[in-house]
């Protein structure tokens with residue numbers, strides 16, 4: 474009878490140890506998921522920062538100057554653009570405005 478009682482007590486002890494171990498695992502998993510969530514948050518912030526940098530790298534809309542005598546397009550700061558006579562020059566806020574028009578692009582406009 475006593476041996477049987479001891480067996481039951483031992484079984485309970487083992488069950489208790491198992492439960493404690495499981496709790497540890499649960500707590501560890503909770504900590505890990507919190508860690509993963511905060512890492513994810515940091516990654517999202519980094520991603521936003523990178524997206525902002527990419528936006529800044531996009532070429533800004535550059536004003537362009539058209540020489541109406543030869544229909545050549547220049548950047549506003551181009552040496553040749555500065556020498557176009559006022560009556561022959563037309564300024565646009567960007568090359569986009571001239572889309573569809575037959576114009577030559579000066580080397581200052583890039584390839």
Ligand SMILES: [Zn+2]
Nearest residue numbers: 547551579581
């Ligand atoms: Zn030019």
